[in-house]
Amino acid sequence: MAIETFASNGKTKHTGSYYAASANPSPDRPALMGDQQIDICIVGAGYSGLSTGLHLVEKGYKVAILEGARVGWGASGRNGGQIVNGLNASLQTIKGRYGQDTATFVASLVQEGGEIIRERVKTYDIACDLKPGNIFAGLTSAHMRELEARRALWASYGLHNQDMLDTEQLRAHVGSDRYAGGMIDHTGGHMHPLNLALGEAAAFEKLGGVIYEQSPVLSADTQAAQPVVKTARGSITCKTLVLCGNAYLGNVVPALTARVMPVSTQMMATEPLGEARANALLPTDKCVEDIRYILDYFRLTADKRLIFGGGTVYGGSDPADVVAKLRPAMEKVYPALKDVKIDFAWSGNFALSFSRVPQLGRLGDNTYFAHGYSGHGITGSHTFGKILAQAIDGNKTRFDVFAKVPWYPFPGGRLLRVPYSMLGSWYYALRDRLGV
Numbered sequence: 059m060a061i062e063t064f065a066s067n068g069k070t071k072h073t074g075s076y077y078a079a080s081a082n083p084s085p086d087r088p089a090l091m092g093d094q095q096i097d098i099c100i101v102g103a104g105y106s107g108l109s110t111g112l113h114l115v116e117k118g119y120k121v122a123i124l125e126g127a128r129v130g131w132g133a134s135g136r137n138g139g140q141i142v143n144g145l146n147a148s149l150q151t152i153k154g155r156y157g158q159d160t161a162t163f164v165a166s167l168v169q170e171g172g173e174i175i176r177e178r179v180k181t182y183d184i185a186c187d188l189k190p191g192n193i194f195a196g197l198t199s200a201h202m203r204e205l206e207a208r209r210a211l212w213a214s215y216g217l218h219n220q221d222m223l224d225t226e227q228l229r230a231h232v233g234s235d236r237y238a239g240g241m242i243d244h245t246g247g248h249m250h251p252l253n254l255a256l257g258e259a260a261a262f263e264k265l266g267g268v269i270y271e272q273s274p275v276l277s278a279d280t281q282a283a284q285p286v287v288k289t290a291r292g293s294i295t296c297k298t299l300v301l302c303g304n305a306y307l308g309n310v311v312p313a314l315t316a317r318v319m320p321v322s323t324q325m326m327a328t329e330p331l332g333e334a335r336a337n338a339l340l341p342t343d344k345c346v347e348d349i350r351y352i353l354d355y356f357r358l359t360a361d362k363r364l365i366f367g368g369g370t371v372y373g374g375s376d377p378a379d380v381v382a383k384l385r386p387a388m389e390k391v392y393p394a395l396k397d398v399k400i401d402f403a404w405s406g407n408f409a410l411s412f413s414r415v416p417q418l419g420r421l422g423d424n425t426y427f428a429h430g431y432s433g434h435g436i437t438g439s440h441t442f443g444k445i446l447a448q449a450i451d452g453n454k455t456r457f458d459v460f461a462k463v464p465w466y467p468f469p470g471g472r473l474l475r476v477p478y479s480m481l482g483s484w485y486y487a488l489r490d491r492l493g494v
Contacts, residue, residue, distance in 0.1 A: 069272065070126070070127035070128065070131065070272060071127075071128070072127075072128060072130075072131055072135060072252070073131075073135075073136060073404050073405075073406070074402065074404055075135075075136055075252075075325070075327075075402055075404040075406075076327035076359065076363065076365065076401070076402040076404075077135055077136065077139075077250060077251060077252035077253075078135070078252065079402065080250070080359075080361070081135075081252050081253060081256060082185060082253050082256055082257070084129065084256045084259070084260070086271070087125075087128075087129075087269050087270060087271040088270060088271070089270055089271065089272045089273045089289070089291060089292075090124060090270040090273040090289050090291060090292035090293075090294065091291050091292050092291075092292050093292060093293045093294075093295070094122070094292065094293070094294045094295070095294070095295045095296070096120050096121070096122045096268075096294060096295075096296050097119050097120040097121065097296065097297050097298065098111075098114055098119055098120065098121045098122070098296055098297065098298045098299075098300065098450065099121075099122050099123075099124065099285070099287055099294045099296035099298075099299050099300070100121065100122070100123045100124070100299075100300040100302055101123075101124050101275050101278070101287060101299070101300070101301050101302060101303050101307070101310075102123070102124075102125065102126075102132075102301070102302035102303040102304065102306070102307070103123045103124075103125035103128075103129040103130065103131075103255075103259060103269055103271070104130060104131075104132050104133060104134035104135075104255065104302065104304065104439065105134045105254075105255060105258075105435065105436065105439035105440055105443070106302035106304060106428050106429070106435075106439040106442060106443050106446075107123050107125075107300070107302035107443070108123070108129075108134075108255060108258040108259055108262060108443070109174070109258070109439060109440045109442070109443020109444060109447075110300055110302065110428075110442075110443040110444075110446045110447050110450075111123050111262050111267050111443075112178070112258055112261055112262045112265070112267070112443075113443060113444050113446075113447030113448075114447045114450065114451070115262055115265040115266055115267045116265060117447070117451055119450075119451075120266070121262075121267045121268070122267070122268045122269070122270065122294060122296075123262070123267065123268070123269045123270070124270050124273050124275055124287060124289065124294065125269060125270065125271045125272075125273060126272070126273060126274030126275065126303075126306065127271065127272065127274075128271050128272070129255055129256060129259045129269060129271065130251070130252045130255030130256060130259075131306075132304065132305065132306045132406065132407070133304065133305060133306075133406050133407060133408050133409075133435055134251060134252075134254075134255045134435070134439070135251060135252035135255055136251070136252075136325070136404060136405075136406030137251050137406060137408075137435070137436060138248075138251075138323075138325060138345070138347075138355045138356075138357070138365065138367045139248045139249055139250060139251045139345070139357060139365065139436075140192055140246070140247075140248050140345045140347065140355060140357065140436065141171075141172045141175060141192065141246050141247040141248060141249065141345075141436055141437060142192055142243075142246055142347070142434060142436070142437060143168050143169050143171070143172055143219070143243055143245060143246055143437060144168045144434065144437075145164065145168065145414070145415060145416065145431075145432075145434055145438065146414035146415070146431070146432035146433055146434050147413060147414040147415045147432075148208070148211075149161050149164060149165055149168075149211055149212070149215065150211055151414075152164050152415065155413070156463055156464075160459070160463065161215075162215065163456075163459050165212075165215035165216075165217065166215075167441055167456075168217070168437075169217065169219065169245055170437075170440075170441045170444070171436065171437025171438055171439070171440040171441040172245055172246065172247065172437050173245075174440040174441065174444060175188075175247075175249075175254065175436070175437070175440055176188070176247075178254075178257070178258060178261070178440075179249075179254070179257070181261075182257060182258070182260070182261040182264075184253070184254060184257030184258065184261070185253060185257065186249040186250045186251075186253040186254040186257060187249055187250045187253070187359070187360040188247060188248075188249040188254075189247055189248050189249065189343055189344075189345075190244070190245075190246075190247045190344075191242060191243070191244055191246055191247060191342070191344040191345075192242070192243050192246030192247060192248065192344060192345045192346070192347070193223070193228070193231055193232065193240050193241070193242050193243075193344050193345070193346045193347075194208075194240055194241045194242075194243070194346075194347060194348070194349050195228065195232065195236075195237040195239075195240040195346055195347070195348045195349070196237060196238050196239055196240055196241075196348070196349055197236065197237055197238060197348060197350070198238055199238060201238065201348075201349050201350075202222075202238055202239050204349060205222065205239075205240065205241040205349065206222060206241075208220075208241070209221075209222060209241055219243055219244050219245040220241050220242065220243050220244070221241065221242050221244070222239070222240075222241050223239050223240045223241060223242055224239045225237070225238060225239050227239070228240045230341060230342065231340065231341060231342045231344050231346075232339075232340060232346055233338045233339050233340065233341060233392075234339075234391050234392060236390060236391050237348070240346075242344065246345070247345070248344075248345035248357045250359070250360070251436065270289075273289045273290075273291075273292070274289060274290070275287050275288070275289055275303075275310050276288050276289060276290060276310070277310065278299065278301070278310055278311055278425075280299065280301075280311060280313070280421040280422050280425035281421070281422040281425075282422070282424075283423070283424065284296065284297060284424070285298070285299035285422070285424055285425050287299065297424065298424050298425075298426070298450055299424060299425040299426070300425075300426045300427070300428075300446060300450070301314065301421075301425065301426070301427040301428075301429075302427070302428060302429070302439075302443075303429070304318075304408070304409045304428075304429045304430075304431070304435070304439075305318070305320040305321075305407040305408055305409035305429075306320075306407065307429070311421070311427075313421055314421075314427060314429065317411065317417060317429070317430065317465055318409040318410060318411050318417070318429055318430045319409070319410045320407040320408075320409060320410075321370050321407060321408055321409075321410045321433075322370065322376055322377075322405045322406065322407050323367060323368070323369060323370055323405065323406060323407075323408065323433070324367060324368065324369045324376075324377060324380045324383060324384055324403070324404070324405050325365060325366065325367035325380075325384075325403070325404055325405075325406075326365070326366055326367070326380060326381055326384050326385075326388075326400050326402060326403040326404075327359065327363045327364070327365045327366075327400070327401055327402040327403075328363050328364045328365075328366075328395065328398045328399065328400055328401065329363065329398065329399040329400075329401050330361050330362050330363055331362050331363065331364065331398070332362060333362060335362075336358050336362035336363075336364070338394075339358070339364060339392055339395075340356075340357070340358050340364075343358055344357075345357035352368070352369065352370060353368060354366070354367070354368040354387050354388075354391065355367050355368060356388070356391070363401070364388075364392075364395070364398075366384055366387070366388045366391075367384070368384060368387055369383055369384065369387075376405040377405070380403035380404065380405060381400050381403045384403070385400070408431065408432065408433050408435055409429050409430050409431065409432070409435075410430065410432045410433070411429075411430030411432055411465065412465075413465065414432045415430070415432075415463060415465075416428065416429070416430045416431045416432070416434075416438050416442060416460075417429055417430045417460075417463075417465050418442055418445065418446070418457060418460040418461055419460075419461045420461065426446055426449065426450065428442040428443070428446055430465075442460075445457050445460065
């Protein structure tokens with residue numbers, strides 16, 4: 059299947075995921091019609107756009123969000139639902155590349171995204187099945203050494219939210235013989251990601267924000283003193299433009315296209331398992347991801363299904379059969395699920411940056427952007443949305459730190475970024491198989 063795009067008829071629907079099937083009711087919002095003017099225009103009604111917009115309307119700004127499909131249509135409504143602290147790149151990697159000051163700064167905000175989510179859920183009474191705790195699982199003794207080093211590193215920055223789990227301690231959380239042990243992050247968690255996005259959108263609108271759905275942006279003048287974005291049936295002129303399209307922005311803004319690459323990840327949801335069977339799989343209802351390069355991740359839903367995800371496809375295309383790809387991995391973790399029925403299977407794209415560090419910056423004086431969370435977008439997008447809102451409101455202290463972090467293009471440019479990344483993926487997948 060080709061990379062997903064917005065339908066030309068303006069009737070793009072959510073993907074056939076479990077999340078879409080179990081979403082809370084939400085209105086069909088109108089498409090942009092005619093020429094409008096507003097203080098701030100945000101492109102993209104995923105977590106980055108919604109987080110930025112909600113922070114801004116709380117400060118009294120007039121804000122409109124343009125969404126090409128529906129609220130949460132992209133990665134924000136399709137992901138594994140796991141609140142995982144940190145960036146894709148480790149604090150040690152960031153220190154080695156950018157220096158101690160940058161690493162200390164990043165350490166100061168790696169837990170912020172989860173805190174923002176919990177605050178939003180509480181303040182706006184968002185029904186998204188929020189649960190505490192996530193677990194990193196290791197398959198080998200090398201993995202356990204890596205986890206212990208990570209815990210010690212975070213503790214050196216004053217972050218004491220993680221505890222190691224030996225084999226038996228992990229079994230209290232994960233009913234599987236596959237793992238050597240793990241590490242629990244008490245400040246992580248999991249939730250229904252689409253319902254979180256829908257709840258944030260409702261809060262944004264309650265405070266006066268406007269969302270236009272089914273309005274893919276065709277062009278954006280990012281250099282003008284008052285940026286202009288155009289859709290098929292209208293335009294918005296604004297004092298400040300914020301680009302939050304991430305993996306689904308396409309080629310609308312060429313200056314951003316080469317900075318990231320869409321990568322597809324796959325998920326499936328079993329039939330409801332019942333209390334006893336589900337609790338045998340994950341007795342404490344924590345979410346889990348292993349720490350291989352090509353990882354598995356899984357958790358229980360509120361109605362006791364197992365959501366299991368993993369795999370990557372560079373370039374953003376979908377595999378021909380998601381279930382055939384994921385079922386063998388699930389059965390390695392849980393052999394007892396060999397004959398379980400799969401009710402839903404879907405794919406979604408995230409935006410990968412070459413450095414695995416999210417990018418925050420400006421194009422021209424009044425156009426901002428955030429993207430490239432590299433698989434850690436649930437927490438990262440909420441944090442960056444707050445930082446963007448602070449910058450637009452006049453406090454650029456944290457924005458300037460991230461904006462100065464150098465970004466690197468994929469070797470060979472757009473033409474070779476997919477094969478280059480696939481070669482790297484094969485190398486690390488081999489290391490996973492060899493246990494090194």
